[in-house]
Amino acid sequence: MFATFMQQLRPAALMLFWMTLLTGLAYPLAMTGLGAALFPAQAGGSLIVTGGGVAGSALIGQPFASDAYFHGRPSATAPYEYNAGASSGSNLGPSNPALPEAVAGRVAALDGGGPAPMDLVTASASGLDPHVSPEGAARQLGRVARARNMPPETVAALVAAHTEGRLFGFWGEPRVNVLELNLALDAAGKKE
């Protein structure tokens, strides 16, 4: 049996070597080439480039705190929110007392009354969620319009323009891209 094992070691080593070249090198490099040729923007991380350089990625959320911007979801990345070099969720269990405590604090900080939209007061899985729900955006609309002295209808139109619906009408959830919306708000402000 030992002799059979030794016999198999040579093909095993060679097979591992050639499989490494094929699946570990040729395959990812071919995909990198194909990606760069077919979809260069997406392959490079869907970066948003403005006059001042790279403003972010359309797929990665950013932290916003001032009244004049729509805020994204709470983020559990360390040491600061939306650290795109170290994604992380909070991993708080459903019965962990720290969860309702953190949520209650976020609810209190929200503008306006009534029950808070769920996604605005709970930490995302990645800590980098680029979206809020349409309800989450609607809740912030008045605050942003006031802070910017913009008519609420103008802000609402921008929110609507950055809202994506479900795929095929039923798959996934409707959502608003916060970074793109805020950049559009800044751009609209400059035009006036």
Place this chain on the structure above:
Amino acid sequence: MNANDLTQYLFYLALLVAASWPLGLYIARVYQDRPCGLDRILGPVERLLYRLCGIDASKEMDWKAYALAVVACNALGILAVYAVQRLQGALPLNPAGLPGVDPYVAFNTAVSFATNTNWQAYGGETTMSHLTQMLALTVQNFVSAATGMAVMAALIRGLARRETSLLGNFWRDLTRSTLYVLLPLSVILAVALVWQGVPQTLAGSATARLVEPTAYEKPVLDGSGNPVLDAAGKPLTEPATQAEQVIAMGPVASQVAIKQLGTNGGGFFNVNSAHPFENPTPLTNLLELLAILLIPAALCHAFGVMVGDRRQGWAVFMAMTILFAGFAFLTIQAEATPNPLLEKAGVASAANMEGKEVRFGAAGSALWAAATTAASNGSVNAMHDSFTPLGGMWPMLLMQLGEVVYGGVGSGLYGMLVFAVVAVFVAGLMVGRTPEYLGKKIEPFETKMAALVILIPPFLSLMGTALAAVAGPPDAVSNPGPHGFSQMLYAFSSMGNNNGSAFAGLTASSPFWTIAGGVAMFVSRYWLIVPVLAMAGSLAGKKRLQAGPGTLPTHGPIFVALLMAVVLVVGALTFVPALALGPVAEHLALFK
């Protein structure tokens, strides 16, 4: 569960059933050496590989030689993955300048990826260089998946052949699984993922100027990089401002494609497929979700074709599908239930979104949780740790059933065929006849091997959990009460069944967890493969009996029900007490 959730659930099930059938027929051609279309293009590559490796692919092996080839191939794989991780600091393609991985985590990761578990005791973007992700981890994503498929092909040949000792050639099965099944599907999926926004680049990161700089409390570090503590023992912090966002990326799409198709599950980033760069849109969520179960489901049909009776494949497929549909429904239902603690905190009554992403929603996250644990995939698109108690329990039970509800590529089907042997054995006991499966007499040797395969994973899961509770590091668990116990039970259920998903709040990088977990993953892979191959060898040597009036037909609804009952009873009897201590206790306390 609302109407939209239900539509998504039914749509996914229909898509899975429709897509797995043609793929199964195709895979049968690959293992039966019949023309499959791609052989016209890739045939020369296949023959070149055999020549380069000095393999006579026409020479078949008996079960012992086959098992030894599996072990040799996997042992070298473990060594290679360990070596690349330890040396990555001195190797190229390391744009972030990451140092070598620490030995405990490197050992755990090497075993984890070679055994198709892909448990991750590390955060991808902060630990592994691009070279490690490609040369070590992506390679094992292919090889470990192809190993499972090869062992499955050998078992099916054992059932289909008669009076021979030969089960096929492992190197041939490994190569053909990779070239004709895994690689082409990965190329298609990877291109689709890049189109939707998954990065595929050799650059390490991009730096963006934040639209609004963010203030935070920065931990104070001493000269050697350790946190400074204040008099009360809490880490000192100082106010700081962050004006830039460093966005980690890399060759993500190519790795995500094979991690889903090969039921591997090891992500490029710490949060796996919850990361917007691994899974940016609802469409990628659908494609990846389909990729998780596609090959394991298709293999049922390949099995039917290879044993010359497609109804046999459908019977196994139906048993798996009905079980999956039930568990997925329960998980979606549990996640649609609002958490009373959050309602009290002033949140609208809605499905919990802590640890979930807006673009997937609660239903898309729960469906994924069921699929990833039904298959031994283990990738996540939401944090299972933050699921409702029952929403976390159903996926846990799916792993504890032994990863046979579709299961891993290859390993799920060979596991389920072992359960089929037990099912005919149980039926034989009821009527007092010698049991048969596909015309093969099931005798004491097969029953003993089947018992080993069925008992080892629960033993590892429960003993590992007990050991962790008694002797593990006390600070590993991050949540208080029964949920802390659930974190440990989930971890060993995952590693003891080669799944790889986690209640991710658990700190698994300590020596105890990396070593105990590494051993569990190793044993649950190879101590199952060897008995399965031994059983295949024994079955291949037997005569094929003609079905008589006393033979239990194994293609009808009665057998499907019996098979499901055996899987559920074995799983439930083993794990109900442990589940009562964890998720059930938590559920009762939360919804009192």
